[in-house]
Amino acid sequence: MAKDKKPRRPRAETPRGFRDYFGAEVTERAAMLAKITEVYHAHGFDPLESSAVETVEALGKFLPDVDRPNEGVFAWQDEDESWLALRYDLTAPLARVYAQHRNDLPNPYRRYAVGPVWRNEKPGPGRFRQFYQCDADTVGSASPAADAEICGMLAAALENAGIAPGDYLIRLNNRKVLNGVMEAAGVLDPADPEAHAAARGIVLRAIDKLDRLGEAGVRALLGEGRKDDSGDYTKGAGLGADQAEIVMGFVAARRDTGAETCARLRELVGASVQGAEGVSELEQIAELLDRQGLGPDRIVIDPSVVRGLGYYTGAVYEAELTFEILDEKGRPRQFGSVAGGGRYDGLVKRFTGQAVPATGVSIGVDRLLAALRAKGRMSAEAAGPVVVTAMDRDRLGDYQAMAAELRAAGIRAEVFLGGGNMGKQLKYADKRAAPVAVIEGGDEKDRGVVQIKDLALGARLAADIETNEDWKAQPAQMEIPRAELVAQVRAMLARAAGPAEG
Amino acid sequence: MAKDKKPRRPRAETPRGFRDYFGAEVTERAAMLAKITEVYHAHGFDPLESSAVETVEALGKFLPDVDRPNEGVFAWQDEDESWLALRYDLTAPLARVYAQHRNDLPNPYRRYAVGPVWRNEKPGPGRFRQFYQCDADTVGSASPAADAEICGMLAAALENAGIAPGDYLIRLNNRKVLNGVMEAAGVLDPADPEAHAAARGIVLRAIDKLDRLGEAGVRALLGEGRKDDSGDYTKGAGLGADQAEIVMGFVAARRDTGAETCARLRELVGASVQGAEGVSELEQIAELLDRQGLGPDRIVIDPSVVRGLGYYTGAVYEAELTFEILDEKGRPRQFGSVAGGGRYDGLVKRFTGQAVPATGVSIGVDRLLAALRAKGRMSAEAAGPVVVTAMDRDRLGDYQAMAAELRAAGIRAEVFLGGGNMGKQLKYADKRAAPVAVIEGGDEKDRGVVQIKDLALGARLAADIETNEDWKAQPAQMEIPRAELVAQVRAMLARAAGPAEG
Known part of the structure; x- marks a missing residue:
């Protein structure tokens, strides 16, 4: 079958005078x-x-x-x-x-x-x-x-x-x-x-x-x-x-x-x-x-x-x-x-x-x-979801389970599904206005712990971080028992929503 | 200015294949x-x-x-x-x-x-x-x-x-x-x-x-x-x-x-x-x-x-x-x-x-x-408002006050604003799927009382009623002190919503 001559690409634009509304x-x-x-x-x-x-x-x-x-x-x-x-x-x-x-x-x-x-x-x-x-x-x-x-x-x-x-x-x-x-x-x-x-x-x-x-x-x-x-x-x-x-x-x-x-x-x-x-x-x-x-x-x-x-x-x-x-x-x-x-x-x-x-x-x-x-009568920034990072591509099931636990507790949560290192994942979480990021590498998995990070505090530094080790060195990050994930994330969200940093 | 020849009236119809959605x-x-x-x-x-x-x-x-x-x-x-x-x-x-x-x-x-x-x-x-x-x-x-x-x-x-x-x-x-x-x-x-x-x-x-x-x-x-x-x-x-x-x-x-x-x-x-x-x-x-x-x-x-x-x-x-x-x-x-x-x-x-x-x-x-x-997972009939009837056209302010009291208590309520006798007003309430009607004529006003009527019970008879006197003779109607309006209407709504008639 002869291929048609390739048409020019359509323009990705709203028509004149129209717009889209996000989030x-x-x-x-x-x-x-x-x-x-x-x-x-x-x-x-x-x-x-x-x-x-x-x-x-x-x-x-x-x-x-x-x-x-x-x-x-x-x-x-x-x-x-x-x-x-x-x-x-x-x-x-x-x-x-x-x-x-x-x-x-x-x-x-x-x-x-x-x-x-x-x-x-x-x-x-x-x-x-x-x-x-x-x-x-x-x-x-x-x-x-x-x-x-x-x-x-x-x-x-x-x-x-x-x-x-x-x-x-x-x-x-x-x-x-x-x-x-x-x-x-x-x-x-x-x-x-x-x-x-x-x-x-x-x-x-x-x-x-x-x-x-x-x-x-x-x-x-x-x-x-x-x-x-x-x-x-x-x-x-x-x-x-x-x-x-x-x-x-x-x-x-x-x-x-x-x-x-x-x-x-x-x-x-x-x-x-x-x-x-x-x-x-x-x-x-x-x-x-x-x-x-x-x-x-x-x-x-x-x-x-x-x-x-x-x-x-x-x-x-x-x-x-x-x-x-x-x-x-x-x-x-x-x-x-x-x-x-x-x-x-x-x-x-x-x-x-x-x-x-x-x-x-x-x-x-x-x-x-x-x-x-x-008049400031609208919550300026709607809360983004908790982002569960995906350190280990083979353990998406574990990460999905964490997100599901958080959701079952009424906390908006998602797993990062794109590609890239921890720095990229945290930039993503930043773009999502995520209040908290969750991380569980192989080391944490073995020890039965996870890291949770208060992104409102740490977002400004995130762009420079490339490895998990750097990331752990930041403030506003806690290592918690895996079994306490929901309780500790909830506590961190409450601190973030409070008048002063917890 | 010479009048234009009268154009034919437009048809009041949705275009072919379109429809409206009500209530x-x-x-x-x-x-x-x-x-x-x-x-x-x-x-x-x-x-x-x-x-x-x-x-x-x-x-x-x-x-x-x-x-x-x-x-x-x-x-x-x-x-x-x-x-x-x-x-x-x-x-x-x-x-x-x-x-x-x-x-x-x-x-x-x-x-x-x-x-x-x-x-x-x-x-x-x-x-x-x-x-x-x-x-x-x-x-x-x-x-x-x-x-x-x-x-x-x-x-x-x-x-x-x-x-x-x-x-x-x-x-x-x-x-x-x-x-x-x-x-x-x-x-x-x-x-x-x-x-x-x-x-x-x-x-x-x-x-x-x-x-x-x-x-x-x-x-x-x-x-x-x-x-x-x-x-x-x-x-x-x-x-x-x-x-x-x-x-x-x-x-x-x-x-x-x-x-x-x-x-x-x-x-x-x-x-x-x-x-x-x-x-x-x-x-x-x-x-x-x-x-x-x-x-x-x-x-x-x-x-x-x-x-x-x-x-x-x-x-x-x-x-x-x-x-x-x-x-x-x-x-x-x-x-x-x-x-x-x-x-x-x-x-x-x-x-x-x-x-x-x-x-x-x-x-x-x-x-x-x-x-x-x-599957019956939708409340079959959404609740209509309580209808405050307007017996006496000169006392709309009193009726509006009743509706406002009911609304302030979280009860959907409206005053009848059309024309017509009590029978017509009750037919209207029926069409509105009103659960309760409120009535206060001059006599009730003098005595400090109002009538409230459970319309779910009485709706079938409403079409035959032309006068206030007939209406009072019906069952499911109560004379209550004006001061108890909100409490009594709330109780009647609760009975109507219950499994059996109260």
């Missing part, structure tokens, strides 16, 4: 998500794992970042000609799942979901095309109590994950109040709700940028428009000075207490029926949260929170971390938002024609994990 | 995988979560099911013209990850991985285009001890997940032995290893079908070929009767003990160097497993196991469950294979040009989960 990156994320979903589960929320692949028509055009260019999904055509795509969030699939299975689901349906989502966007530093989301939503309840429940549950989840009270703040607002303000400002007419839609979209996104642009920047966007530092011009909403004043009054309506804020909002929405409804909902939510002991030190009414997403129809909420971290250049900065959500009543209607009230929150998994690491 | 389907799978990965982790294996999307060139053409038509991946072209695809298994990504990160990884690299994979195949009953795999592999060790470790770890993982000793059997073989037999049968020439490759492929797949086709069917495929029941003709390997006899002797070489089986295999491979090496590896693996107390009641050398996958180069192993279950038509049948794997030395070489020895196992997650459910 503690996987287990720490899993531990954090377990803490969060434990709270969701305790609140009666059920897990849902929808398929990663959806039809393009089911996903619809609800991508959350309306400002971002090249927004999109990874899509392809199936063999039956239909277009399929990877989900870009966990909310659009929930709407599809609820519409598909609504006769079998409890009503209201509370569910949580955890999993990767995919965005066909230009990757950037720290921005990947696959990332995790963790959502909780209640579908089928229009009650402000459902919004209050989500806000309270979010606070409990953040605290259960390791964010201390005082280190986070959930800010709460209501789109109906904003709509009331739009009415008062003359850019929303209840008799013709489609009119001025474009201007309202600009107002919404302008307010959402308050943190970044400041008051003057927002005012410019409410009026004629704004040229940014790069020279790019963003068209404004075209509001007059009086109109803009009403909107800016809304943004600055936060007062010392929720009651005062609500009173101020009632003034601002004037005669708007929808606006009054929104204020009333905020009052109900605040009262329910107060009853749970979740006061303004944890959850506060803040009209400057609007969230840019077009589909929200009522309450909106956002959790930010209030402590500072150092950025990559060592400058302190506020950590910022780690979760957000709100009420949306239109997503299921797309499928069924019937409005189904829904409210829910999404946690930015990677951001929260980074925050917990920054 | 206990998610938590039971997670619980099983936690039991399995606990064992892997204890053995020093580290988690790896590679990206779901790979370049098509990195994935290569290693799809496991060589016989299946329309085998394939879900692929699409990225904006930079490169082709991307969803991973079809966890082994091909491991090879890519190892080649990409080998300088940063320990050597050997032991890793486990859990996650969905995607196959662009024709879906069928119980066969989906997205499903879970759970793999453990050791990359960088050529030692038979690495194969023995995986086999022993697989046994420990199955037992930790709930499969009792005696309910499973891991069968072990070695491709080098098969190659030795091929040499003896004249279809493999060490001096020209490419010759007869097609015939060997047919022999491999024929042996792999022994369970299904029986000895006569395999013999036909070794010779001229075979017409199946549907009339389809499968071309044979073209072996003569003497050659086929050698192969069939190999397939039937299993003896009462591993030593006897190995002795028989030594006869069969004759002068083949590779064959003798394979037998020697089997002996080493069996000895190491014996040392761990994993005898032929758990792991047995069985030459009829070859595994159809082309890329295996040494040890191959397969775990089957030995108990019978009833199929969908009520007929008993053997449960069959739930895991398989082996040694493959060529996957990393594709990228680097250097052969890297590797061995690993993949567990069929859905099949093992089905087996555990069939």
Whole structure:
């Protein structure tokens, strides 16, 4: 058989914008998500794992970042000609799942979901095309109590994950109040709700940028428009000075207490029926949260929170971390938002024609994990296994027996299965972050002993060691009876975990 | 603004061959995988979560099911013209990850991985285009001890997940032995290893079908070929009767003990160097497993196991469950294979040009989960939450406080947030599989009491109840002081969980 011409080797690379997660990156994320979903589960929320692949028509055009260019999904055509795509969030699939299975689901349906989502966007530093989301939503309840429940549950989840009270703040607002303000400002007419839609979209996104642009920047966007530092011009909403004043009054309506804020909002929405409804909902939510002991030190009414997403129809909420971290250049900065959500009543209607009230929150998994690491709430280095070295290649059975004994005692352990001398084996153990190495050469075997070594102490020297004899000369190494292996390794691990070296 | 013509509503459907997983389907799978990965982790294996999307060139053409038509991946072209695809298994990504990160990884690299994979195949009953795999592999060790470790770890993982000793059997073989037999049968020439490759492929797949086709069917495929029941003709390997006899002797070489089986295999491979090496590896693996107390009641050398996958180069192993279950038509049948794997030395070489020895196992997650459910090893119905009914819409705060008290005591609890009378609320609780419902109307509130109801007892009647008065008349309902809510609900849950009704 003639040999084919040898093809060039494939490149061993993740695709652009994708990455792999190793060891503690996987287990720490899993531990954090377990803490969060434990709270969701305790609140009666059920897990849902929808398929990663959806039809393009089911996903619809609800991508959350309306400002971002090249927004999109990874899509392809199936063999039956239909277009399929990877989900870009966990909310659009929930709407599809609820519409598909609504006769079998409890009503209201509370569910949580955890999993990767995919965005066909230009990757950037720290921005990947696959990332995790963790959502909780209640579908089928229009009650402000459902919004209050989500806000309270979010606070409990953040605290259960390791964010201390005082280190986070959930800010709460209501789109109906904003709509009331739009009415008062003359850019929303209840008799013709489609009119001025474009201007309202600009107002919404302008307010959402308050943190970044400041008051003057927002005012410019409410009026004629704004040229940014790069020279790019963003068209404004075209509001007059009086109109803009009403909107800016809304943004600055936060007062010392929720009651005062609500009173101020009632003034601002004037005669708007929808606006009054929104204020009333905020009052109900605040009262329910107060009853749970979740006061303004944890959850506060803040009209400057609007969230840019077009589909929200009522309450909106956002959790930010209030402590500072150092950025990559060592400058302190506020950590910022780690979760957000709100009420949306239109997503299921797309499928069924019937409005189904829904409210829910999404946690930015990677951001929260980074925050917990920054606060030292994650065990910095996950414990590697005890490494049983393989001095004598013919006695692997003996070494496996030692590892099995350690495991039976609940101690993570493995036998070195590669090639190389003791120095190489200890370098391996070092790379594994092994706390302890076990060694049993022929001499030790004959005398019924083994050597155990505290690698946390000895790792720095390991690179220079080539023979068993050198190795024995190091500190933090003990010769112990073989029969005491488990007890002595356990004691050494306890010393290593203690505050001082034993 | 003119309104667009209304588009037709999107269909609320998962794509063909995909499905969603609800509630206990998610938590039971997670619980099983936690039991399995606990064992892997204890053995020093580290988690790896590679990206779901790979370049098509990195994935290569290693799809496991060589016989299946329309085998394939879900692929699409990225904006930079490169082709991307969803991973079809966890082994091909491991090879890519190892080649990409080998300088940063320990050597050997032991890793486990859990996650969905995607196959662009024709879906069928119980066969989906997205499903879970759970793999453990050791990359960088050529030692038979690495194969023995995986086999022993697989046994420990199955037992930790709930499969009792005696309910499973891991069968072990070695491709080098098969190659030795091929040499003896004249279809493999060490001096020209490419010759007869097609015939060997047919022999491999024929042996792999022994369970299904029986000895006569395999013999036909070794010779001229075979017409199946549907009339389809499968071309044979073209072996003569003497050659086929050698192969069939190999397939039937299993003896009462591993030593006897190995002795028989030594006869069969004759002068083949590779064959003798394979037998020697089997002996080493069996000895190491014996040392761990994993005898032929758990792991047995069985030459009829070859595994159809082309890329295996040494040890191959397969775990089957030995108990019978009833199929969908009520007929008993053997449960069959739930895991398989082996040694493959060529996957990393594709990228680097250097052969890297590797061995690993993949567990069929859905099949093992089905087996555990069939054996009653999964809590059949996960406990729903305690449902606090909402008799009085204006006192949601009181109800939320009750739910919060229950949760603080570790009891899953929620408040009904939908609309409807008590009958509707109890139907909801029933759908939630709620063990207990709590009720507090105005009358109870005034008297400082609440009603608690054991729904496991009362669920059958619930559908007929429309009023609070009817509901109180039922058995299994108690009036208790409000202050005793947590203690009394806990006691009712304990009675419900007990062997007899309390």
